[in-house]
Amino acid sequence: MAKTAIQLYTLRDVDLPFDELLEAVADAGFDGVEFAYRVPDEDPEAVRAVLDETGLEAAGAHIHLEDLEDDFEETLEFYETLGVSDFVVAWLDEEYFTSREGLDDAIERLSAADDRLAEHGHTLHYHNHDQEYSDFDGEPGFFTFIDESEFGLELDLGFVLLGGDDPAERLRAVGDRCSLAHVKDVDVDAGHSVPVGSGDVDIEAAAEAFGDIGGEWLIYEYEGDDPLASLEDASATMRDLV
Helix, strand or coil: CCEEEEEHHHHCCCCCCHHHHHHHHHHHCCCEEEECCCHHHCCHHHHHHHHHHHCCEEEEEEECHHHHHHCHHHHHHHHHHCCCCEEEECCCCHHHHCCHHHHHHHHHHHHHHHHHHHCCCCEEEEECCCHHHCEECCEEHHHHHHHCCCCEEEEEHHHHHHCCCCHHHHHHHHHHHCCEEEECCEECCCCEECCCCCCCCCHHHHHHHHHHCCCCEEEECCCCCCCCCCHHHHHHHHHHHC
16 A cells, blocks of 8 residues: 655745654654755754654655766765665756657666666656656657656656646556656646645546555645645545545
């Protein structure tokens, strides 16, 4: 059965020390956290101590591809201290998905990083936004990107929907390559994030598909105002999905 986590980008503007932020996540009832944003400035040993105290697990970490290409050993050491085994490249520019050259370059670089991580027992994932759905030869470049690669994928359900795709169908199509998924609800007409369960993503259908493909972590993400105030409600909604 899948577990629930929160992408800490959700809480990027919350004015709390990092340890108190993690404690708030644990108190809300999440099983784990996916790191991003503030954590590179923290002492990894201190962060790991809070994880151990609260029982939170490391669901993964968002990083830049250059972190693995230019600072591999340092990046690995930092995140291994936190218990991270799933590394997620959080973004590539639209240009990588609109030409043959761009797609080949993206797949080659990500595959090389995946191979290097695999030598250490870790896994690479790519997290989509909606620019991957830009046109390449008459269809979304993301489809060719998926078909011609083998590394992991972290589908962002909200961005999949904003790209004109069906989140549940895309989860079933990629299968066990997607062990991590972002549960980001969106208002399609407005084009932005809304509290989970209040938008246009059919989160129940997506969660069912995620369970059917053996997914491991459903990861809550919200980009709206005052995320701390809605943390307990979001956690309850997420727990109902697993």
